[in-house]
Amino acid sequence: QANLETERIGCEVIYYAETDSTNLCAHELGKAGAPEGSVVLADSQIAGRGRLGRRWCSPPGVNLYASVLLRPPVAPRYASQLTFLSAAAVARTVAETGNLAATVKWPNDVLVGGRKIAGLLNELDAETEQIHYLVLGIGVNLNMRTEQFPEDLRYPATSMMLECGRKVSRLDFVRCLLRHLDHLYALYLSEGFPPVLAVWQQYFDLVGRSVEVDLQDRRIIGKVAGLDSDGALLLDLTDGTRERVLAGDVKPL
Ligand code: BTN
Structure with a gap:
């Protein structure tokens, strides 16, 4: 060993x-x-x-x-x-x-x-x-x-x-x-x-970037605001609301 x-x-x-x-x-x-x-x-x-x-x-x-x-x-x-x-x-x-x-x-x-x-x-x-x-x-x-x-x-x-x-x-x-x-x-x-x-x-480089997130039932586009204390992704959407994403596929735009 x-x-x-x-x-x-x-x-x-x-x-x-x-x-x-x-x-x-x-x-x-x-x-x-x-x-x-x-x-x-x-x-x-x-x-x-x-x-x-x-x-x-x-x-x-x-x-x-x-x-x-x-x-x-x-x-x-x-x-x-x-x-x-x-x-x-x-x-x-x-x-x-x-x-x-x-x-x-x-x-x-x-x-x-x-x-x-x-x-x-x-x-x-x-x-x-x-x-x-x-x-x-x-x-x-x-x-x-x-x-x-x-x-x-x-x-x-x-x-x-x-x-x-x-x-x-x-x-x-x-x-x-x-x-x-x-x-x-x-x-x-x-x-x-x-x-x-x-x-x-330290290895996350998407804060401030626009991303598309594929959720199970829909797709959303927004700017990454950061993470909350649970690690959920915080996204600022174009309509001014903030969405908390728990699971999904993220693609930088
Ligand atoms: C992914 O889809 O990105 C996850 C891949 C995980 C692969 C690893 S290889 C070692 C371990 N054994 C498996 O069968 N899968 C994981």
Whole structure:
């Protein structure tokens, strides 16, 4: 096992050459009572899961596919706070290991130069008032070449190698990521959500920009005023009203 210098995250690390989905493996660990901080890594996934039921392209040898098991002592309605936490940790890691200007797309996804470099899929197992466990799924394009991206991507994508002009070490990247996750999760447990959101906001570059937000049933256009203390997006609409958006797909205009 790599010497991780972390307190919780990475207390157990399981590595697969190939698996269906590291998120599914982490669910099994969660149900089996594995400790919080357990991490599942895979070289490739045959059924990598993306958001909204999509697939996550997961070829071997080039990327990072990781899932982290957490048991945060908070009610299920706060689970989305952990999405900000993982996005902040990934953005920091991308920025540090590649010396890149990483940004976050609200509420998740990490971008470089407006192109997606990492996707996050957090999944919850909970009852009404209690989280049994939470899986933070993290996929980062590390050394993927242009021709390896699927042709039918719905968004522009990139990889660390394409941005840095050199290969990045998966081990160095994972070490750095687990360290940031560990640090931010310790901060979350001791001081709550505000300092974690503050870190996330360092990578958020849409304040003051006009965006289009795809809500389930309608589309709205407005200027990003900022975030409220829950991480909801505050949008100033053209009719002078302010809308608080809890979930939706944001596109800068
Ligand atoms: C997205 O659609 O943007 C989220 C993609 C999340 C992919 C990661 S890869 C590791 C983990 N295991 C999965 O099956 N999905 C997540």
